[in-house]
Amino acid sequence: MDPRVREHARTIVEHSTKIEPDDDVMVRAPPVAEDLAVAVAERIGEIGASASVSLRSARANRAYLRSSDPEDFDTPDHLLAMMEETDAFVLVKGSRNTAEMSDVPTETLSAYQRVRQPLQDARMGKRWVGTQFPAPGDAQKAEMSTEEYEEFVYDAVNKDWDAQREHQQQMVEILDPADEVRIVSGETTDLTMSVEGMKTVNDYGEKNLPGGEVFTAPVPDSVEGEVLFDKPLVRHGREIEDAYLRFESGEVVDHDAAKNADLLTSVLDTDEGARRLGELGIGMNRDIDRFTYNMLFDEKMGDTVHLAVGRAIRESVPEGRPYNQSATHVDMIVDMSEDSYIEVDGEVVQRNGRFRFEDGFEG
Template identity: 50%
Template sequence: MDDRIRAHAETLVDWSARVDPGDDVVVRVAEGAHDLAVAVAAALGDRGANLLATYGSDEVTRAYLRAHDGDFAPPDAERALYDRADVFLSLRGGRNTAATADVPGDVRGAHARAREGVREARMATDWVSTVHPTRSLAQAAGMSYEAYRDFVYDAVLRDWESLAAEMARLTDLLDAGSEVRIVADGTDVTLPIAGRTAVNSAASVAYDSHNLPSGEVFTAPAGADGEVTFDVPITVRGTDLRDARLVFEDGEVVDFSAAVGEAALADVLDTDDGARRLGELGVGMNRGITRPTDNVLFDEKMAGTVHLALGRAYDACLPAGEAGNSSAVHVDLITRMDEGSKLLVDGEVIQRDGHFRWEAGFEG
């Protein structure tokens, strides 16, 4: 086994999930993540945790959804599993990144709504999602398998403590701010953030961070006005989405378009009322992620990008007692902060052309 797989597993168990002896850990293993699952199982055993491994397959999900009549009952048994769990680890890496592309949008939406209770129970655990490099993901990224493995481990096996210290600078600026403005090619949008909490997403539940790799700072905007063009291609519900454009008025999407995948975007927006509002503003800061790969887990963390998520807001960003935007979906859309771009907090430029004011290359 590649030593980097063991290092990945140890980072996941120790730094990210902070697993303790006796913890009940549910591990969902995707079709292509077997080697990482073996390494994670060894790490959990070494730490005296209790392991329950489950199988997660997009092809199995496709078969189920296409055969179902769409009248889904809440999966109470699965919810009970997460209600009892201390930690949930998702080891992603399937055989086909478009396995569910031909599932009808209304069926997807109904399934997502029926599973809201499961999602809430899972997110109440110390949960972490990560990816094992597979050939299908390498192909989706347009990379050789060998090059893709190097890319993944460059993103995952970082000095997370040092990156956390750097990201704290942005966290402090957002926490003290009232308004963010994003200006880039095809983008000029204003987002109120007063009273919201920014999360230093340093790949650990200790930072309210649940992805490995991570390397972003995110918050939950209270609204949005303006327009955004998302120029980083992504896959949404098994469908390519390219050059999506959203127009916001009083916090709600009032117009949208996409060069490719517009129907999939429409399906997301029609999921429920909250799907037309924003749940997240995120700023990518992981310089180990150097290019888009058609995998949002990596791409939204790429330094020199920002992302906005349609749908559900994370509780960690909200004041006590405030529910925030509620939705059955949380779909991230990404735009580059290239030459000519600006990120402003309360009118002050804190990033220009993708460089923060504390970095070399920033020109004030």
């Protein structure tokens, strides 16, 4: 087995989820990522914990969804019971075909998400991590050879996470006590939001592997202005290009896209919370140096900001602060490398992708 796979597995088990003896651990992976599932299970066994491994087929899930009536969907109580009894959850992503779900009706996918929200809620209360196996389908989507993509993934995943945490903590200390954030990019994005009383989280490879961002939650009713997401979004195998949102009093009141605008509409129509922002994230992983059509990596790029419509991340919303609830959470990216800046309480803290604590910053 590739030693980089074993290192990846050790990071998942020891750093991201901190598995302990006697833990009950769920591991879900696609068949193409079996090597990583094997390595994770092996390390769990060495520690003395219990592993339940599921190799989940995207083709089978597509077949189920296409043959089902959405009105028959219900929360799978057996899976919910298992999640509730689990101590830690490992989700591995990887595709032979990244467009496998592209011909499932959007209304079916939205209905499926809604009934499975209790599983998501239960998972959020556990130690969990989502990560990526460098599968051929993902390499093809990123327009790389399989070998090149493997190197890209492992450079981003197998790194010094303590050093990354210290680098990102500088941005946490700026954003955490802040009241207002403004994001400006060219003539197409000028967005303000309150983050007063919200918590800024330092993501250094725990719940997301790779990590490499700091994130918080906007006050749901505070978002004003417009934003053009100039990086594509891949949703269920289909690309949304140049997604545009305009906000008033926190709610999306106008939207469009250059490609697959109907898919963007279906996201926003998931429920009431899907028309509000649940996350503001700032990418800080410099080892992710190119766009690969994979949000797990793309949102961590150092010259980007991402915003998510839908469910807020509970960790970023302290008790008593307004929490945006939704069955969906969809990240979209703004390139901040040129003609762009981030203001925090009126002070520019990033300009053209460089932070004020980095060399090359121009205030």
